[in-house]
């Protein structure tokens with residue numbers, strides 16, 4: 001229908017519906033009243049916008065549109081578990097990848113060590129850097145690495161830094177109250193992104209960028225040439241001022257359909273099933289001789305590896321196993337490195353996955369592993 005959703009005036013329906021469905025999702029995720037939001041194409045764009053706000057805020061809005069030359073060196077902090085969209089946002093924003101400080105992680109969920117985060121900020125300040133913000137993650141891509149948001153938020157507040165939380169994948173699970181412990185403290189974040197196009201079943205593309213102070217986004221991104229001025233329209237929202245792109249699609253419509261068609265209870269049931277089935281296949285695999293669970297399920301994501309005949313051939317063997325599983329064509333898996341060694345990622349997340357599919361995946365994985373071992 002080619003709706004043009006840049007300004008309220010070019011599509012009042014798209015604007016009003018966007019405000020409405022974002023507020024439904026805010027409530028569904030248990031985020032407090034103070035958050036508004038905007039629908040972006042991707043988490044990468046939302047994180048870039050958040051980093052641009054960090055930059056402008058740290059420079060006290062003076063660097064806006066004038067370039068970074070002559071400014072103090074900015075610093076942004078995250079763990080090594082964050083998605084590569086964070087790396088890209090740091091160099092695309094001109095902050096420079098050398099100014100993304102990797103804070104050491106620890107514990108079951110590979111969380112930033114709070115004391116290490118605070119120490120890094122203070123060391124940088126003493127050395128003349130300008131700390132600008134922290135990017136925390138909930139459900140990192142590799143193994144579901146998750147920061148202690150409450151602890152990170154307390155440090156960010158104490159240090160006067162902007163906090164962005166990337167929950168692109170895991171955020172969908174927060175419609176289930178029993179999973180919200182994974183991001184407790186999130187209400188203190190300045191900015192949160194999650195992708196309904198990942199685990200909630202929205203058609204691609206659809207990423208929600210929640211934000212506590214939309215004024216900071218508008219101050220960073222809005223631009224108003226004469227032809228975009230809408231006369232006599234004070235107090236309306238022009239969502240194009242909240243994002244890098246000007247032109248926008250009517251993404252709220254598919255969210256409205258998704259929520260109306262399945263209801264929150266239907267979506268919760270899907271997510272709960274995925275988590276339960278992942279936990280079940282992980283414990284079944286753990287009992288098969290030769291299989292090792294490398295990282296326990298974080299929601300519906302875990303990693304495992306299969307024992308090779310010779311210890312030094314483990315990585316090679318597991319890569320061969322993934323190749324054979326994917327060539328077989330019934331399931332699709334990817335690999336990652338955990339503490340330097342290859343591991344296979346398993347995750348249930350597709351909208352129409354049934355329990356029988358997960359049982360089939362177990363047969364595929366164990367069957368192909370047995371065949372490979374017998375053949376070698």
Ligand SMILES: *Cc1c(COP(=O)(O)O)cnc(C)c1O
Nearest residue numbers: 042043044083085140141168169
């Ligand atoms: C998928 C993912 C991203 C990137 O999302 P896009 O919408 O493809 O940009 C960023 N962070 C996390 C944690 C993700 O899972």
